[in-house]
Amino acid sequence: MRNPDHIAKFLAAVVLFAGGTLWAQALPSEARLQNEIHKYEQLTRDNPRDVELWHILGALYREAEQWDKAIAAETQAIQGHPKYAVAFYGRGKAKMGKAGTPSNPRPAEDYSSAVEDFTSSIRLFEVRYGPIGNQVGLPNDKDYIDCYRTRGVAQAHLNKYPEAIADVSIAIKLRKDDPKLLYERGYLEEKAGMKKDAIPDYHRAGMLYADLFPPARESAEECIARLDNLGATAEANAVRLKLIPKTPKSDLPR
Numbered sequence: 001m002r003n004p005d006h007i008a009k010f011l012a013a014v015v016l017f018a019g020g021t022l023w024a025q026a027l028p029s030e031a032r033l034q035n036e037i038h039k040y041e042q043l044t045r046d047n048p049r050d051v052e053l054w055h056i057l058g059a060l061y062r063e064a065e066q067w068d069k070a071i072a073a074e075t076q077a078i079q080g081h082p083k084y085a086v087a088f089y090g091r092g093k094a095k096m097g098k099a100g101t102p103s104n105p106r107p108a109e110d111y112s113s114a115v116e117d118f119t120s121s122i123r124l125f126e127v128r129y130g131p132i133g134n135q136v137g138l139p140n141d142k143d144y145i146d147c148y149r150t151r152g153v154a155q156a157h158l159n160k161y162p163e164a165i166a167d168v169s170i171a172i173k174l175r176k177d178d179p180k181l182l183y184e185r186g187y188l189e190e191k192a193g194m195k196k197d198a199i200p201d202y203h204r205a206g207m208l209y210a211d212l213f214p215p216a217r218e219s220a221e222e223c224i225a226r227l228d229n230l231g232a233t234a235e236a237n238a239v240r241l242k243l244i245p246k247t248p249k250s251d252l253p254r
Helices: 028-046 051-063 067-080 085-099 107-129 142-157 161-174 179-191 195-211 217-229 233-243
Strands: 015-018 021-024
Touching: 028 051, 051 067, 051 085, 067 085, 085 107, 085 142, 107 142, 142 161, 142 179, 161 179, 179 195, 179 217, 195 217, 195 233, 217 233
Parallel strands: none
Antiparallel strands: 015 021
16 A cells, blocks of 8 residues: 655656757656665665665665565565564565556565565564563554554455454554554454444544644544444544634633
8 A cells, every 4th residue: 555655756747948858857856766766776786785775775766666676675685684674574565565556467466475574574573572462561663563554454455354453453552542543443344344343443543633633634534434434423423523623712812
């Protein structure tokens, strides 16, 4: 499931007239990304055993949606350091991106392979943090948490909804009251036919998004729409109520 914020799109039609020639110009952020890619391609050529450089290059390729190159770069990092948890995570993310492209003829194979990479990454992270249930204090490592979340998404693409919901539930345990995770678990529960379980997740996500109003208004309204579709009128109205701007008691300066 690709996040559209990861990379600035090429400007559709910025054409400049120069010396009788029309030419297209990339967005500044796109040019920056390409410069970073070229920089780290050179650094990995000069330092082929530096696994961190390969991992950084893999992340840049992912940002540019160059999925096969990202997979290859993370594989280089893994070959150099077979216990490098974030490289397995990065390769899994690249496989997820590739599986989501219309031109990929074997998306299920990539989702299955991504699950394997996320599982390897989780095992290596838990060498550091301890297994779930025995951790002293919950780790807040964003890559570790996202391993569970994204493995859950991959499982859902393979129609393994119980496993998907279990993974996202672990991510929620590690990062409580994350509205995005709560919404995603609700969505998976709804897809799995577990509508009674989806309602409290959508409701909680909506209330949390409403607390972030106005920037998160669209997300809160999406939760309302989901609740309405499930017939959860009271829960939907509770979120609506939180979105109503409060009228100040006085117009005097505070």
